[in-house]
Structures are given as structure tokens and as C-alpha cells.
Amino acid sequence: MAITEKTPLELGPGDTARYAERPLGVFTRPQEGRGWRDWLSTVDHKRIGILYGASAMFFFLVGGVEALLIRLQLAAPEGSVLGADVYNQVYTMHGVTMVFLFIMPLAAAFANYFIPLQIGARDVAFPRLNALSYWIWLSGAIFLNTSWIVGGGGADCGWFCYSTNSGVAFSPSHGVDFYAIGLQILGIASLVSSVNLIVTCLNMRAPGMTLMRMPVLTWMLLITQFLLLFALPVITVALFLLMFDRLFDAQFFNPDAGADPLLWQHLFWIFGHPEVYIIILPAFGVVSEIIPTFSRKPLFGYEFMVFSGIAIGFMGWGVWAHHMFVSGIGPISVAAFSLSTMFIAVPTGVKVLNWLATMWGGKLRFTVAMKFAVATVAMFTIGGLSGVTHSVAPADTQQTDTYYIVAHFHYVIFGGGVLGLFAGLYFWWPKVWGHFLNERLGNWNFWIMLVGFNLTFGPMHILGLQGMSRRIDTYARGYGFEFWNMAATVGSLLIAVSVLIFMWNVVKSKRDAPHLPPPGPDPWDARSLEWSIPSPVPTHNFDTVPQVHGRDEWWHTKYAENDEGQVVRVATTEEAAQTGEATGVHLPSPSFWPLAVAVGLPLIGYGLIFNLWLALVGALLTIASLYSWAMEPVDDPDAAHDHHEEHHEDDDADPDEESDPR
Amino acid sequence: MSDTATSEHSEPDTAAEHHDTEHAHPSDWAYVKIAVVLAVITALEVFTYFESVVDWGVALVPSLIFMMIVKFYLVATWFMHLRFDSKLFGRMFTAGLILAVGVYLVTLTVFEFWV
């Protein structure tokens, strides 16, 4: 809302210097450039992107530890690392963590950082809402994980938490309550962010940047935001029903009272299947940026890429019941959803073929980013093919709830999503931080991860077809499960090693950076607008908002066809790139209120579970913060206008500040 | 910069439509007339409840749904200004609306709700 006070604090007549220091204490509006406080109050989309990315990597480790625990438990028959009960909690929280606390926020990091840069904007449409998304996401993530401490253990109903397993009778601890409320909080975060980014994509493009000139990454992220926008309310409904059932004795999933547990399955998968594309489409976008760059060719069939992305977005809404073939939804439904599932493989296949055609005849450079990107295509194809086998309902009846399914979705989500996002990390690292990731370590990271990944999840196809069911905490000797389970466990340890190498790479690259030449604005000779500005990106992004004349605008600034039709370089990067030295650019002022709003939500959550008075406190905090926010002007009239100039002067010698990309 | 920029803005899906907006908002009297129409339709709807007066037979449910859609449409187009604003707004809204109707109709069908 925009009812702002004209000037928030009227100064006394004449004498403005008298109140140089505000008497408002903590209620003083923050200004840029004050160490760690700057990070808490930032509304800069790049910093928020970094916050998303860093937190996502943290939860990657959490989810990874949970994965290792699962694999250790299953390494040998009759494993006893975890008890059955803890095992249930660990695999549930592994799934929830990896989906909601790792891949989605990592994709959000890319979305936040690169959508404005790729469309030539200075920030997102609602900078403070952007900060709000992040802080709500973080508070939800923390809330969800505190169930280990105060909730009597994590949720133990599987990540899709089927009724009636999720009822109080079968899950008496508070774990599922934390699941229900925590995912709602995370949902609010994603919803806010999706509205924000949709408006950004539609409304903040640079002059000439038509929709069909947007880079494919931006396109895929935009489609992802639409999927989030429409899928999240559905899961919100389901979670509300679950919460009312558990906390207030409603009858939504009580079969004794005539309720239908399948309702949960439908609501969950109406959300859950678009969620699959929410996970994979950002990685597709990343790959679609990297492969053309390192093939030195424009993306083959840009329109097909975009429209197949849109087609996936649409068709993703018509296939959800293929997760439910064995739940008794009736032969007609099974046939219909089986068909629609086969059809959705078509646009996905179009994408794979287009990537291959992009590489065909290109001048390939196999950097680590490119290797990850190619591996993404290959691994996703394997996962996609095993997915097609699920669409055949009779076969699926055999595969449901076996390790074949586990193998399939890890090939899609890890092989497609995670490898793709790692490709993005290596690709854009110099843009964000102003130094490369070490390529030698990156190669180790890549190969060990690729081998470990295939060793972990490849054998699961075999295990599943042998009949090993998923979510069992142990298995007896003599079923022939021993060897491949051990192989999978070894593979998972290899993945862990590769992640450690990545972390070491981050540290080492940072340490080595001062001794190496800086990457410059455009180290990979890339194609989209973010490479036309300095690395790391200055606070104001673009000195002048670029005028866009076509697709791959930055590439065409550097290269043109000569009279013989050959592509020749017409400008060096140094000539063409912006210098980042603009002054007087008007940027939105930072604010603490997003953080304050976000702090209130988990309080409401705890309050609903433990004591409603606490919920009242949380609600009051949230609402008061929202009103403070609404009354605070977008731009602090008291703030200096070109803050990025004097930024480095008041360094609090804070560790966060050191890693500040500016 | 902005002068050259505006011509580049025009793209088929959005820009052409906003020229005729913001001027044509109707008078208060038009709103009142719409409200009267809405009230009359609502009265008709309520009228169906008293079956002793008229027996609607099989036409009952279709006519109720028809009246509902008319009311829905009138509020969205007049009170929410979809009629006068950019089509982009309406598209965002109808996308959600159609998706919701479609997805939930399929769900109810799978539950054999209509049988």
C-alpha cells in the first residue's frame, strides 16, 4: 500500500543539521553500507540472490547428511544405524529439505540475480517484497528444521505425506504439524517471489527487450514462476486441511467418518507434478545459456525452446494422477493420465534435440560449466526415458513404490536439476564474485560427482526391478539386494566427496583470486546482457539502461557479419562493456521491515502447535511490521542518492562484508 | 532515449492495448445500474429456492449456473474494470480461473462426483 508519509520525519523549520542523528533508535531506517546490518536490510536483488544461494547450499549439506544416513542404514542387510522410526523421519526430511530448502531456493537465487540483469533492469519490481520472500523462506526453513528439537522429531510420513499416515494416529509427534505449517510458510515465500518476478519480467524489460528476445534462462524462470503461482495455492489448501485435521480435529482425512484419503493425494499431486517442472525448468534455462556460449553458436530453435517450455508448463497440469495409478482411480482416469503423460515427453524431447543441435558443428569448449551442462542433458535424458516407462500404467503398477521410482526421480532431479544448477554456479561465478572457480578442482568435482551419482542411483533401477520397495528401513539377507545397495552407498559417499571438493574450490578460488588476473566483464565470450557490465556487478547494475535490438544483444554488440557473410569481431569487450562508474543512480532504500514480518510467521506457527497466545504475538508482530512497511516510503528521502560511491569507507571489518561482491 | 524507446515498446501482446485505458471509466450512475442488474439477478436466484412458486425442473441447475456466471462477469468487467483496463490483467486472472476450473473439474470427475 502506498499511503506514505510525505516525509517520514519532518525537520524543524530551517535548521536541518540539528537532527543529523535520528532519535528513533532501532526504528531509524537503515542506510546502505553498514556491514552485517546491510545484509539484513538489503533490498538489492543481487544480494538477495546471494543470500538465497548461500542458504540453499547450507541446506544442501543438511539434506546431504540425511541422504548419507539413509545410505549408511541401507548399506548392508539388517542395518542398524538408524532405528525404523528415525529412518522414517530422516528420509522424509531428506526429501523435504532437498526439494523445498535446496533446489527451489537455489533456483530462486538464479532467478533473483539474473532475471533483472538479463532483461536490463536495475532491480526487481518490488525490491522490499523480494527481501520479504527471502526472509520468509529462511524463517520457514528454520521453523521446519526446529521440529527435530522441539517437535519430537522430523515429519515421518514421506515427503508427500500421504493421508492417513499423516494423521495423529500414525504420526503422533509434532513432526507432521511442523511439516504442514512449515511448508505453508515456505509457500508464502515462493508465492510472493513469483508475483514479484512475473511483474518484473513483464514490466521491467529494457527498451526493445520484447518477450521473444528474452534469454532462455529468463524465459524458463518466468514459466517456473507461473507454475509456482498456480501450484502453491493447491498445496496450501491440502496443508490447511491437514493442519485442521491434526490440530483442530477436523474430519478431512478420517476414513472412519467417511472422508476420502485420496483427496490428499489429488491435491498434493496437482501441486506436486508442476513442482517437478518447477525444479527442472530453471536447470533447463541454465543449460540453454551455457551450451550456446561454449558452442559459439546461437541456441538452435529459440522459439521451439521457449514454446516447448511453455508447453511443459501447461501440460504439467494434466498429468498429476500418474503418481496415483495404483491408488484405484479407475481405468478411464488411468488411461487418460497415461496418455497425457506420454505426450508431455514430446516438448521435453524437443529441448534435448535442440541442445544437441546447438552443439552440432559448434566450436566446443569443454569448461567445467559446459561439462556439467552436457552431463545434465545426458542424465536428464536417462531419467526422462525411465519416466516414460512409468507412463505405461501396467508397467508402472510393477514399479510403484520400488527403488525404480527412486532411481527415476533422482536422475531427473539430481541428474537434471542439481547438475544443471552446478553448471550455472561454475558459469556465473565470475560474474557474481569477480573471480573464477578453479577449473582443475572443478574437473575433479565434476567427474567424481558424475561417477558417484551414477553409482548411487543407477543400481537403484536394478534394485527396484528386483522388488526392493522404497522407504523400508532395512531388508533381509538373501534377496540379492546386498551388492547393489553397497554400491549405491559407495556412490553416495563419492557424491559427498565431490561436494566437499566444491566447497574447497569455493574457498581456494577466493584465496587465489588476488594473484590471478580478474575475469573482466565477459570471461566466456557470452551472449546475454549480464556480461556487458563489470564483474562483480555494481550495485546499480547498468550505467545506462541498454537499448535492445535483437536476441543475444550482447553478442551482436561484439560480433557482426562482414561482406562475405562471415562473423567477425567488431568490438572488444573493453570497448563494448559498461564501466560501472555511473553516479547519481536512484536506488530503493533498504528496510528492516521484511525481516520483521518474516520473524512473526514462525511464531504464529509455534503458536498454532503449542499455545495460541504465542500465535497472537506473532500475528501482532507481522501485522505491525506490515503497516510500518506500508507507511515507510519506498525511497528514503533522507538517504544520499549515490550511495554506492562511498560504500567502502565505513567497513565494519565484518566477515560478510569481505565477501561482498561489490 | 525515451523517445526512441517508446516505439520499441510496442509488442503485440501488451502495449497496443493500454492506449484506450484510464479515460473511459464509467460514471457512478453506470455502476448503480450494474448493481441494480446484479440485485435483480440475485433476487431471481433466491426466487428459485421457493420451489412452491415455480417448478424449475431440470432447468434449475443450468439456470442457476448461468445466472452465477453473468453476475461473476458483471462484477469482474465493470466493478473490477477489466472492461476498461489492459487485457493483460484479464489474462492473468482468467489463466488462474480456467486452470482452477479445469483442474478441479477433472479431480471431481476422477472421484466420479457427477455419477
Place this chain on the structure above:
Amino acid sequence: MFTTGFKFFFGLFGAFTAAALVYGYTTGGNHVGPISLGWKGGVGDHIGYGVLVGLAFVSLLVSLVLVSFRDADASAQARLQNLAEVLTDQPVAASFWPVVAAFGMGAAAVGLVLHPMVFVLGLALIFLSLIEWTMDAWSDRATGDRAINRELRNRIMAPIEIPVVGTLGVAVVVLAASRILLNVSKLEAVWVAGVVSALILGGAWVYASRPGLGRRLVRILGPVAALLLVVGGVLAAVAGEREFVHHEVDTHEESGEPAVTEEGH
């Protein structure tokens, strides 16, 4: 920023926390009891531990208040106002919170005898005036300028006051209306709701189209209507609800079966 007062109380907080921990363990608490505020387990002597933790909390709160509002920071205040020393004889603004607080105390006392609701109302009034009074007292001395002081106060309190007052206003209307509707008969309820809404609509129409005509009238009628609503609500609540027919278990038979999911219809 960190005034002496803050340092003192924050130090107290640390000392009390440490003391509470030591006390909790030494009097025989188990290993997680004292650090989790006694959640899931003993802390030895509960009373002593509770008192120490309470003192720690109070110290923390006071220290946070001090650091938040930079109160008791004479030098900061002087610097703010560009004065050699702090102004001590500023006139304070008029305040009606003492009256409200006194009324609250009276209500609480009467409520002890009369009805718990009245007691709670009194407590709420006392609580309210405590907060508002504190804020007023602080903002009165925040700077040397009355207008700025008021602006400061509003900037902190308006985000709380507006939604709370808005919510209370809605709650009063909703509660009063629903009490009245519950009191009258089923048919009368329809009429009451209809007539009240028509009055609102008509009143707004008249006032909006001819502001000059009805202004004074509305100034009188508005409060009267509001009063009528509240009084009606209270009277209806006291009079109780009408008789409702409790539908006993009826003949809806088919409900128990999960009708949908068998294969092969």
C-alpha cells in the same frame, strides 16, 4: 549506542543467566533441563531457578528497551539537540492516559466482585494505558520540538494502533450484530440484517451526494447509531440466544462409504 544503562542491564542478564544455569545444575538438574528452560526435564530447585531466569529475562528486556530507544543517554540527547546540556524542563503534552489507567483499575476492582469479563476489561485498559503512556512519556522528551515528537510517536505506534483499532472496530460490529441476530427469531434476523444494511447504504448515499445537508445530522446520528449497536449487542448478549432445534442423528445413510475409489464400475 550502548549506553551505561544498557551495559548494566545486559551484564545483569548475563550474570543471572549464568547463575540460573549453575543453580539449575547444582541442585540436581539433568543435562538438558537448565539450558532448555526446564523443557523435558528437571532443573533441580524449580523456584530458585525460575526466579533467576525471570530476573534474567527482565534484565534482558530492560536492556533491549534501553538500547532501542537510546533513553537515559544524556550526551546523545544533548548532541541531538545541539545543546551544551540536556533540556530538563520541557513541558509535557496533555495526556488522558492517567484517566484511562485509573478507570481500568476501578473496573478491575469492580470486576473482581461483579464479573470476570469486567475484570479482564480493566486489565486490558491498564495494559493499554501502560504502553501508550510509556510511549507518550518517551516521545515527549525525544527532541525539543513538539511536532517532531508527535511525528516520532506516530511513526512507531501508528503501525500497531491502526490495525488493532481497525480489528477492534470490526470485532465490535461483528460481535454486536451477531448477538442481536442470535437473540431475535429466525425470520426477524433476516429483516434485521436487511434493514441495517439498507440504512447503511441509504445513509452513505445521502451523505455522499449531499455532504453539506447531512453533515451536522451525521455528526449526531453516527455516534447514536454506533451506541445503539453496542448497547443492542450487549443487551442481546445478556438476554441470550433464542431456542435452537438441535437436529438429532438423521437419516443420511450413505455417508460412511468411501464412495469413489473402487475399480471397474
Place this chain on the structure above:
Amino acid sequence: MSAEPLVADHAHEVSDHGHDPHATTTGLSHIKLAMWVFLGSECLLFGGLISTYLLYKTRGNGRTLPTDVFDIPFTSVSSFVLLMSSLTMVLALSAVSRGEAEAGRTWLLATALLGGVFVGGQVYEFTAFVREGVAFTTNPASSAFFTLTGFHGVHVSLGIVMLMSLFVASVKGKLTQRNAETVEIVGLYWHFVDIVWIFIFTVIYLIPAD
């Protein structure tokens, strides 16, 4: 120095430097676009709740169903009230955007009061249902009914609080013609809640159960 006002919660508010009316690519205001996008999302929220109720409306577990205790005459009046509040809302916007602060304020208050009557009626209806044997936990049908209508009621209540905040802002003289868009945004939300009720009234109340 091209300092286009690309960054703003409200494009028109940040025009210290820029005078370009086409501050956004589409020429549409950010916040209005955002509101419509959000309303598209809300369709799926209410759709889910309505479907849940439809699926469960005959599942009484041998106890009283919501349909057995519906008070259609009263609900009809409530529907009228909410519908008319949409009229007052649009008149409020019309008045504010013409710069008639006082009329705008009056219509805002009238809208809030009509909303209050609606919610009061809902509390009455809920209480009556509970007295007549349909409580939240009675059966799946009642859980679904109370969740759906309660959810709608919460939306209305939030709308009322927003309207009251606008009213306060107007009294303080901060709601001027320049802020008409804020009224419009709240109005969009309010009309949407009305639209949902149009749907609920027909599908839940009027269409006979069997």
C-alpha cells in the same frame, strides 16, 4: 545520465528524475499487475476449498449435514449485502479518483460496515449451525463447509481492516487523488472476495444437494 525510474514499488512515485510516462514496459502499474497475478493464484486456492466441500457435502458420518441446516433466506440477505458493498467500494474509488475525499471516505466506511454486517451474519450463521448440531468436527461435510466459508470470512475481515486503514488515512488527510490506486488495489481484492461469494452462494447454498 539516464536515471530512468525503473526501480519503484509504484512507478509514479519515484519520478525525481524521470518524466517518462512509459516507466514500465507495458505501461501498466506494477502493483496493479501484481494484484491481478495474485488474484489468479487465489482462484486455485478457493477452487480447492470449494471442490473439497463439493466432494464431501453428502458425507455426514450419520450425523447432521450442513445442507440440513442452511438458512437460505438469511444467506440471501448476506449475499445482497456483500454485493451492495461492491457497489459502495467502486463508488469510493470513483470519488477518491475524482478528488472528492469526503465522499470517498463515506463510501469506504459504508463498505466496511456492510462487510461487518456480512461477517456478523456469518458468525450468527455459524453459531446457529453449531446449536443445531453441525459443528466443525461433526463430519467431513461440516469440516469442509466451515473451512470454506470461514476462509472466505477471514478474507472479508482482512478486507475490512484494510478498508478501515484507508478510512483512517483519509481522515488524516493522507488519502488523496494521488493515492487513488491504493483504493483501487483494495477494491480489486474486495470485488474478488465478492466474486468468490457469488460462486459459493450458488454452488454451495442454492444448488440442491441431491
